[in-house]
Amino acid sequence: MKNILTKGRISLLTIFSILxxxxxxxxxxxxxxxxxxxxxxxxxxxxxxxxxxxxxFGMEIFGKLFLTSFRIIAVGLIAWYLMKIIKRGAKTGYIVCISLIFTGALGNIIDSVFYGILFNESTHSSIANFMPAGGGYSTWFYGKVVDMFYFPIIDTTWPAWIPMIGGEHFIFFSPIFNFADAAISCGIIALLLFYSKYLNETYHSHE
Known part of the structure; x- marks a missing residue:
């Protein structure tokens, strides 16, 4: 029981810190x-x-309300799974990875659900205010996710002699993302690198 409580505290600390x-x-x-x-x-x-x-990373595929609803359902399922593996005494690192993925998804949900009513519109000539007198830029569930980290590690132009793409501008790693996205990515990468075998064992134990 003490071990479960410790793992639970580590998970909560990870969640609240990242969020x-x-x-x-x-x-x-x-x-x-x-x-x-x-x-x-x-x-x-x-x-x-x-x-x-x-x-x-800014990928837009489906409608806004569908995306927000999907995120909420997904976060609910991850939360259920997280509580389950904590009770089962899973490895601490594995719990932290799932906590990172959960928190990243939750962080972007907060933007989608609340930011539309908490802030007015950000434009090229005006900075948004928190809780503006005239109300927010949208309604519940229609907020936009804020991104800010941009790492154009390689920003160059292809040599003119290269067929098809010669002379074209090239940027290596152009997505703009936020801290929540980074938490999701780190959690997934760590799972694949260090816990792929554990994931496989967990899957087969449910068969």
Missing amino acids: LIDQLIKVAVKTSMYFHESIHVTDWFYIYFTENNGMA
């Missing part, structure tokens, strides 16, 4: 930067404020 950092960054960017404003940190790292209606 707090994610929301603090998003609110700071949203209330201090113009839309599409860019802050040069290094030649391969920028703080670039943008927003999206879709999934992680």
